[in-house]
Amino acid sequence: MKLTKTSTTLVATAVLFSLSACGDDSAKTSRSDVAVAPAAKTAVAVSGVPKAGLPPLAPLGEPPIPADNKQTDAKIALGKKLFFDPRLGGDASVACSTCHSPEQGWGWAEDISRGYPGTVHWRNSQTVINSAYYPRLFWAGSVPSLEAQAPSAAKGGVAGNGENDIMEARLALIPEYRKAFNEVFGDEWPIIANAWKAIASFERTLVQRDTPLDKYLQGDKAALGEAELRGKALFEGKAKCIQCHNGAMATDFEFYNIGVPPAKRWEEDGMAQITFRFELYAKGAKESLYRSAKADPGFYFRGKNEWDLGKFRTPSLRYTKYTAPYMHNGAFYELSEVVDFYNRGGVDEDGRTTGYPQNKTSLIKPLGLSDEEKEDLVAFIEAFSGDEISITKPALPGYAPLFTKAELKRAKK
Ligand code: HEC
Numbered sequence: 001m002k003l004t005k006t007s008t009t010l011v012a013t014a015v016l017f018s019l020s021a022c023g024d025d026s027a028k029t030s031r032s033d034v035a036v037a038p039a040a041k042t043a044v045a046v047s048g049v050p051k052a053g054l055p056p057l058a059p060l061g062e063p064p065i066p067a068d069n070k071q072t073d074a075k076i077a078l079g080k081k082l083f084f085d086p087r088l089g090g091d092a093s094v095a096c097s098t099c100h101s102p103e104q105g106w107g108w109a110e111d112i113s114r115g116y117p118g119t120v121h122w123r124n125s126q127t128v129i130n131s132a133y134y135p136r137l138f139w140a141g142s143v144p145s146l147e148a149q150a151p152s153a154a155k156g157g158v159a160g161n162g163e164n165d166i167m168e169a170r171l172a173l174i175p176e177y178r179k180a181f182n183e184v185f186g187d188e189w190p191i192i193a194n195a196w197k198a199i200a201s202f203e204r205t206l207v208q209r210d211t212p213l214d215k216y217l218q219g220d221k222a223a224l225g226e227a228e229l230r231g232k233a234l235f236e237g238k239a240k241c242i243q244c245h246n247g248a249m250a251t252d253f254e255f256y257n258i259g260v261p262p263a264k265r266w267e268e269d270g271m272a273q274i275t276f277r278f279e280l281y282a283k284g285a286k287e288s289l290y291r292s293a294k295a296d297p298g299f300y301f302r303g304k305n306e307w308d309l310g311k312f313r314t315p316s317l318r319y320t321k322y323t324a325p326y327m328h329n330g331a332f333y334e335l336s337e338v339v340d341f342y343n344r345g346g347v348d349e350d351g352r353t354t355g356y357p358q359n360k361t362s363l364i365k366p367l368g369l370s371d372e373e374k375e376d377l378v379a380f381i382e383a384f385s386g387d388e389i390s391i392t393k394p395a396l397p398g399y400a401p402l403f404t405k406a407e408l409k410r411a412k413k
Pocket residue numbers: 083088094095096097098099100113114115116121122123124125126127128131134136137138139140146149150151153154158159160199
């Protein structure tokens with residue numbers, strides 16, 4: 001069913017009242033969204049050959065570790081359990097690992113992510129592999145660290161929808177967690193902020209540094225085949241991907257509107273539209289945008305500048321072999337579709353492009369690639385991924401009453 005503008009607005013307005021009445025945390029997330037100053041712009045070549053001096057593709061080093069959250073084995077082991085534990089959420093049914101499933105590229109293999117029960121999310125779920133290297137997380141770069149990201153996920157209305165005090169109380173009733181928080185952080189009772197630190201530490205172990213491309217760049221010239229090498233030359237030359245996908249992470253960490261059209265499912269799914277209007281409201285969008293927006297404003301939320309409408313973070317190309325569908329809204333299901341989209345100059349096969357065409361970057365132009373060149377480019381993108389990362393899921397510890405029957409009896413006297 002295609003929703004009309006009026007029906008969407010009516011439904012959305014009705015839902016807004018019920019959602020904001022629950023003190024939803026997306027509103028809190030959004031205030032920090034707005035407070036952050038936009039990142040400085042880097043100059044990139046606008047036409048012709050990519051500008052010399054761009055950071056070259058490079059092997060990936062160790063991820064940065066913040067001074068106030070050092071890695072320890074015990075902390076990582078605790079964070080791993082918490083990442084898989086649905087009790088860090090509203091109704092104890094959704095864990096981080098639900099939407100970041102190891103079997104689905106550590107993301108969610110649908111265009112738009114599933115949401116908290118009764119909702120759908122509004123964006124594509126990103127892989128958490130290599131998220132340790134991003135200075136700003138999320139498609140629109142709204143949070144600055146993994147420590148800050150975890151609570152916004154566990155508490156956000158369409159993700160975990162948890163409440164701090166309930167989540168803390170649940171942890172307190174799990175003896176194994178009580179012991180672990182005490183050993184790792186010295187907490188007498190588990191403190192929720194330390195749960196986010198432990199999860200961040202675990203995420204910093206989810207990195208991949210031994211891809212065919214890493215091996216090649218470290219001197220193993222046999223690590224890339226002929227098609228991949230031809231693809232590499234295109235990536236750095238004729239196809240100009242290197243303008244934005246550069247450096248060890250294959251991203252400049254900048255924000256662009258490259259022309260991705262709104263995803264059809266997103267336009268037609270009433271639940272997705274409800275979430276979208278709710279997010280617009282929660283992030284303080286002005287009423288005209290709230291009522292009329294037909295595409296995700298993306299980076300616009302950071303500074304509320306019109307020229308940022310429809311911009312999203314350049315994602316890493318690492319691990320993308322396993323993370324379909326692609327783009328902030330999952331508009332493309334195959335890497336070959338992504339390459340076709342770039343080859344047409346940032347236009348979909350049906351001629352559709354971004355909902356904010358005035359902001360589309362001039363760096364994206366038709367490329368004139370032959371079918372063979374397109375295949376070579378896809379082969380090279382796949383060389384940014386090594387083997388699939390799978391782990392043994394941790395056994396989750398059980399609840400136990402806080403007091404024994406004998407203690408309760410004594411307390412009654
Ligand atoms: C209901 C689904 C859902 C749940 C539950 C969820 N996430 Fe996410 N996650 C997403 C979606 C969707 C995005 C992208 C959102 C955006 O960019 O606005 C995302 C983005 C992220 C990112 C950013 C990656 C990047 O490249 O910037 C990290 C890290 C992450 N999630 C970790 C977590 C952790 C830790 C938890 C548990 C505390 C969690 N997520 C729970 C759906 C979910």
